[in-house]
Amino acid sequence: MKNRPAYGIDSVDHALRLATLLKQEGPLRVMEAAEHLGVARSTAHRLLAMLVYRDFAEQDDDRRYLAGPALRHPSAPEPVADLRRIAEPHLRELTARTGETTSVTVTVGHRTRFVATVECTQVLRVGDRAGRVLPAHLASGGKAALATLPDDEVRARLAAPDATEAGPVDVEALLRELRRCRRRGYALNEQATESGVTAIGRAVDGPPGAVPAAVAIAMPTVRFRRDRVAELGAELAAATGRIGTEWAVEAAGYRTG
Known part of the structure; x- marks a missing residue:
């Protein structure tokens, strides 16, 4: 059983949960993401925007958010x-x-x-x-x-x-x-x-x-x-x-x- 860290950072936790949702459950709209996390729509939008910036998410033509290249195409870690x-x-x-x-x-x-x-x-x-x-x-x-x-x-x-x-x-x-x-x-x-x-x-x-x-x-x-x-x-x-x-x-x- 994993215990939540004593000094957990909510914004990081929210972003990681969103990335997991996109990978495991498919496309999400901003309102759906907000409901999953229990946060305001504006907060969900900012989190999704950051995931898009780092290639963990992307938007389709219907403005839904999907798993981005960093989640869709895992590869062996490069020795960089x-x-x-x-x-x-x-x-x-x-x-x-x-x-x-x-x-x-x-x-x-x-x-x-x-x-x-x-x-x-x-x-x-x-x-x-x-x-x-x-x-x-x-x-x-x-x-x-x-x-x-x-x-x-x-x-x-x-x-x-x-x-x-x-x-x-x-x-x-x-x-x-x-x-x-x-x-x-x-x-x-x-x-x-x-x-x-x-x-x-x-x-x-x-x-x-x-x-x-x-x-x-x-x-x-x-x-x-x-x-x-x-x-x-x-x-x-x-x-x-x-x-x-x-x-x-x-x-x-x-x-x-």
Whole structure:
């Protein structure tokens, strides 16, 4: 028998109960969620909005809330704690140098997950993406990671039954884009995942067998300029190089230590 913690946090408990309801019982409307929890409709709405933000829920065309990608597609946990710890100081430096928000991502199957984010200080900025899950073929970091894989593996990942949730995927067109990514060293996401947001990503050359990872710089589209792409690409190359080197050295130390 489990006892409620002495210092239980009601808002956390409510959010976890909602996530469980969405996973086990299916779609909910705001009023139904409020009734289940015994809270005001406005409180239920705020909780559901946060679950949507973190990909634990999403809305359908009837404005009902359903289980989101984080609940529908559980996968084996990625070994990202070391990557996060190694990457964060380099993300802070990259953000300071570019004036934009930076993130490190990992790509598992056909999805890309944000592992850590460092926000810039500009008033108009891209916010924290840590924990978000996006289609790999649309996200800049996801495309950069896919570009490190053989074409046949990319095809296999996008052949998964749920790979077209975000819409049809033109695999051959994507493969052509990935070839361009390999040549220039970076991938672009121009409002493909979120209106008003543009990002540039570059893969991290990690240790053998590591989950494909990338670093991305994201900014409001109104601030994106084509003449900055070369500069941002160079900053990404430096940052991903340092992260990859530290990650590989540390992994080798673990294997031989």
